[in-house]
Amino acid sequence: MSKNVIDTVEELMLPITEEMNVELVDIEYVKEGSSWFLRVFVDKDGGIDIEDCGTVSTMLSEKLDELDPIPHNYFLEVSSPGAERPLKKKEDLEKSIGKYVHVKTYEPLDGLKTFEGDLLSFDGDTLTISMTIKTRKKEVAIPYPKVAKARLAVKF
Template sequence: MSKKVTDTVQEMAQPILDDLQLELVDIEFVKEGQNWFLRVFIDSENGVDIEECAKVSEALSEKLDEADPITQNYFLEVSSPGAERPLKKKADFEKSLGKNVYMKTYEPIDGLKVFEGKLAEFDGQTVTIEMTVKTRKKRVNIPYEKIANARLAVTF
């Protein structure tokens, strides 16, 4: 069985990002309408700017053209994950302690599948969120393996 496009692109992108001291946040290969998009999301401690995105795009595009691992025509997009960055890896949760997060679980926990609040604790196995339900503050422990998706949440 051939490797997934995203895995192949990750192997190609990682050395480029390491050289530029950037972090790979996520890779998507999706079809929207008639077009395919290869989206590479990058970040760093201080965020990323358009020049860094352009450097990664140019270097990765060159590698992709040489190896030609994708049979479809596609558009390559390299960008920051934005303010509501996804939390994909355990390290993302550790770096996000004290920040507001939005999370969905595969199954209900304390009767809920959607959680929004402050990421209070993470021990590698369990995420603890401080959230307000109606007018009461509540701490909810969510097993890491039960998280379907999570992201930072911007609150106003």
């Protein structure tokens, strides 16, 4: 049922994203304890603010009330994806070239499954990351199909 809810919410968000000129970054529908949460993450050039989130929440809530795709009580949360936003689509990776990223792979590459560094390039098939291992800089090529998760990262 979780996948159906996410697909339905994604469809409901399309006219909202166009009208509000925001990007739908991610949707989560999860049970935490005894409560269900529908979390929608949106962003826009220059960043999203609380008023934008409130407007998107109101618009989405109205559409959810009309369609009623969720048969039980849940909490709707609309927010920014934050500083460590997920990079779920190829377009997200393309926009993130030059930024500091954190990538996990399904299987080890050169003995590692976690990579963190500057995203140098992404050609649609391979990510190239410049990372520091101990004191040495190394460029790592990661085939896109091997990427389990990718997100922006905060560099310390």
